[in-house]
Amino acid sequence: MDLAAALNNATETLARAGVDSPRADAELLAAHVLDVSRGRVQALALLDTEIDAVYQDLIAERASRIPLQHLTGVAYFRNHTLQVGPGVFVPRPETETVVQIGLDWLASRANPAPTVVDLGTGSGAIAVSIALEHPAARVLAVELDPLAHSWAERNVASTAVELHLGDLATAFGELDGQVDLVMSNPPYVPPGAVPRQVEAREHDPEVALYGGGTDGLDVPRAAVASAARLLRPGGLFVMEHAEVQEASAAALMHDGDTWLNVTGHRDLTSRPRATSATRA
Numbered sequence: 372m373d374l375a376a377a378l379n380n381a382t383e384t385l386a387r388a389g390v391d392s393p394r395a396d397a398e399l400l401a402a403h404v405l406d407v408s409r410g411r412v413q414a415l416a417l418l419d420t421e422i423d424a425v426y427q428d429l430i431a432e433r434a435s436r437i438p439l440q441h442l443t444g445v446a447y448f449r450n451h452t453l454q455v456g457p458g459v460f461v462p463r464p465e466t467e468t469v470v471q472i473g474l475d476w477l478a479s480r481a482n483p484a485p486t487v488v489d490l491g492t493g494s495g496a497i498a499v500s501i502a503l504e505h506p507a508a509r510v511l512a513v514e515l516d517p518l519a520h521s522w523a524e525r526n527v528a529s530t531a532v533e534l535h536l537g538d539l540a541t542a543f544g545e546l547d548g549q550v551d552l553v554m555s556n557p558p559y560v561p562p563g564a565v566p567r568q569v570e571a572r573e574h575d576p577e578v579a580l581y582g583g584g585t586d587g588l589d590v591p592r593a594a595v596a597s598a599a600r601l602l603r604p605g606g607l608f609v610m611e612h613a614e615v616q617e618a619s620a621a622a623l624m625h626d627g628d629t630w631l632n633v634t635g636h637r638d639l640t641s642r643p644r645a646t647s648a649t650r651a
Contacts, residue, residue, distance in 0.1 A: 372427070374401065374412070374420040381430040388434035389569070396439050400429045403443045436569040448496045451503060454525045455494050458518035460579035461570075462496035465638040466556055469611045469645045470500045472636055473554050476607050476647075477505050484509065485551035488601055490539035490594050491515070493579055495523035495532065497554050502530040508552075511535070513542040516578050540593040546601055553598040556611040561587035588619060595623045599630075602650035609636075609647045617643035624648040 378397050385393035401412045404426045429442055438461055440446040446455045448462045449470065455461050477485055485508045489498040492512035502510040511533045514520040520536045527534050535542060539555070559582040566572045566580065583589030591610060598608040608630075612620040617635050624630040630648040638644035 372422055372424060374422045375416040377401070377422050377426055378412075378416055381426070384430055384434050388436065390433065390436070396433055397430065399439060400433060400442060401426060404429065436573065438570040438574050441574065446494070446496075449500050449504070451496075451499055453494050453496055453499065455522060457574070458516075458576055459522040460493045460519065460575050462494055465640075465642075465644050466496060466611060467500075468636070468638045469554070469556065469609060470497055470504075472609050472645060472647060473497075473501060473552055473607070474504055476609075477501075477508065477552060480551070482551060483507055486546065486549060487511070487552045487554065488543060488546070488550050489513070490542065490553060490555040490597055491557045491590070492523050492534070493519050493556070495526040495534070497556060498523075498532045498534070499526050499530055501554070502527075502532045506531075509533075511543060511546075513537050513539055515539065516576065519576065519579065539590075539597055542597065543601060548600070548603055550601040550603060551606050553601055553606070553608045555591075555594040555598070555609070557590040557594045558582045559587050559591050559612050559616060561585070586619065587613075588616070588623065591620065592623060599650065604650055606650045607647055608650070609645055611645045612643075614642040614644065617646070620646040627651070 381397035382393045385396055390396055398409050398412050402409045440455045440461045446453045446461050449467050487501050487508045487510045489512040492498050492514045498510050498512035513535045514523050515538050523534055558579050560580045621633050624633045629651055631651050632649040634647050635643055636645040
């Protein structure tokens, strides 16, 4: 099949199916089949290039709203490539800005070898980014779900991240009061708030989406409590949340005897995305 024609047909098919970025997805799936970069696909489309019929099968699967990352097996997060698939939350671009908050804080510290904990690591996106971009840090991560943990194992394998299978509410008790930075992107969706995006609603694991309780904040509450016991005085906690939970997240850190400098942060689309606080 001619590549240029295949890309045009694929783009139309994905657009009709309601995929948000039909041309980009068509090109990325072609890059996956041809084992080249997306830029190379764009160049090859100008030449007399053929593509295997398996490409049409992948387009059909994407049109059924199977996540692009499940079809290619990878997700791009900051400057890193993560292995992902069914059973693990696909990392989102907004979490990249959450990671940057932690990295900027680490860069402002004099500590040459900080200890960083990632609570509820999922694919390992936050932990891997911290380990690769601030290599002097000791990075520990915990994940409760065995399937997600198996994906995280693959992603941390080439890093120094210390990955554990367990509950973020009780993890790393041996480090209580000794951690410099705690980060978390916990599940926080309330039980009645079904994600609008089909890919998230049908393919992201529920354990990574729904935070428990009537407000979706049971797991975030546990993350706040764990951060409070893990952090040394002056240490920082950064937690991602939904844009509508800015006030609720700040309220979880209202105790002035435990938390200081409670601060909201916005993502690249100017939506409230994270809250940070300093351990008193």
